Ligand code: SF4
């Protein structure tokens with residue numbers, strides 16, 4: 001019988017330093033490995049431990065998988081020490097991703113905070129793959145300071161890539177080099193030029209940012225079922241067995257990690 | 273299900289036969305408690321088949337407290353286990369564990385293998401502990417399913433009920449004389465069960481538990497109540513309640529190194545411990561102990577009934593017995609179900 005805990009070996013083939021605490025690694029799995037955007041994987045350092053991540057690369061890229069990692073804990077610290085040619089273990093993908101089919105013909109509003117842009121980058125690539133199917137793609141991204149902005153180069157490219165794409169960035173606190181906008185990401189949702197009735201909103205970021213962004217979206221008229229949230233809980237097994245990721249009647253690892261807000265709005269402990 | 277009558281003095285032969293192909297575990301009394309212990313043919317007189325459930329839950333034989341799930345380099349072949357004397361509350365708990373590990377898109381191959389190869393021989397309860405409240409949560413103390421063979425005690429022997437083909441084969445191959453159950457024996461058995469049920473019922477009545485159908489709503493509607501904070505005051509976060517619970521199934525994965533090799537282990541975890549739901553970034557949805565105590569009740573009395581139609585509590589009372597903080601699950605249910 002298949003062992004669902006078994007990992008596939010993957011080699012580090014590229015490393016990009018996004019910020020002081022965030023790196024994007026490109027891994028080349030030894031065996032075939034594919035995922036749908038929004039699904040997550042378990043990444044293991046053999047002999048050290050595993051942690052869950054939602055890939056940040058284009059899901060149509062079959063040869064490799066990109067994962068953006070912030071150095072915040074025991075495993076991520078170790079992952080940050082990885083060098084080219086090092087080997088890791090990978091298993092998955094797990095959970096339900098973004099239902100791209102539901103977004104077709106709509107104005108897709110993407111709201112990201114900090115390293116929460118990682119899964120959204122993968123989503124953006126997936127949307128760009130079929131850009132003709134979507135009416136508009138709007139990205140609102142907020143980082144703490146200019147130094148915390150991830151994917152700086154890509155963000156530039158995205159804004160120039162198509163008429164349909166509109167990108168706005170803000171930082172909570174600016175610095176002497178920053179000429180852009182200062183303010184929380186929720187301020188980018190004021191005076192939104194979006195046909196809300198024909199739009200979906202996708203939010204990913206730290207819990208507090210997700211909470212306020214969601215409330216704001218509700219305030220400006222989004223229906224709960226049109227708001228998609230990527231929930232981060234303590235995923236361990238990834239397969240609905242270990243009990244760690246339970247949130248109300250859901251297991252985030254199998255019923256999520258992407259949920260529409262109508263499913264979550266009455267659950268306790270959602271934003272904590 | 274078919275049943276046979278077997279004389280008391282034949283049981284040892286049956287056990288010796290089972291012992292050939294299985295690692296046999298039986299119940300013995302030590303101090304004021306009953307414990308599982310390896311069967312010793314030289315020392316088989318004090319084996320307890322009926323009585324009440326042992327101190328440790330049955331789950332550990334099937335969902336191991338620590339199991340190698342990756343790189344099991346010295347996987348020496350061991351005999352499957354046979355368990356004698358499992359009780360109804362523990363068999364009921366297997367429904368929860370089976371659901372968790374065997375249902376859904378992913379199955380747990382380790383649980384599956386052990387579950388399939390373990391021989392489960394159960395026994396009717398003939399005594400109970402003060403903390404036993406099975407009937408109060410709808411679990412009868414006489415096994416009806418999830419066993420290979422079940423023993424009902426009579427004066428002269430046992431009525432052995434066959435619950436599976438595996439049980440049937442073992443009984444047939446053991447060669448011990450099996451007899452049709454006579455009407456008198458049936459009568460005796462029913463009489464014993466009835467007498468026992470009356471006593472158990474009286475004990476549980478004295479607990480004054482709320483009706484079992486009210487647990488779900490009680491726990492649900494008290495989410496914001498002070499009761500969790502009040503009851504959590506004496507919790508020392510030992511996780512003992514999780515360990516002895518026959519349905520608690522949570523685990524974590526951890527790597528263990530040996531020279532240049534490593535193994536990944538699946539180890540029992542406890543939701544009462546602070547780091548249980550903490551994410552790497554530091555956020556912890558259940559920072560407060562009261563939220564973790566509440567979570568245990570939500571999982572057992574709201575979540576499982578919601579997704580499976582079953583309480584993840586079988587009334588075995590082990591958590592009550594084990595808690596150093598004297599936290600009594602029955603008192604929490606009473607408080608939660610008080611009409612306001
Ligand atoms: S057994 Fe009692 S003290 Fe220990 S974690 Fe459970 S409730 Fe707390």
Ligand code: FES
Nearest residue numbers: 236238242243253
């Ligand atoms: S990560 Fe184990 S149950 Fe969801």
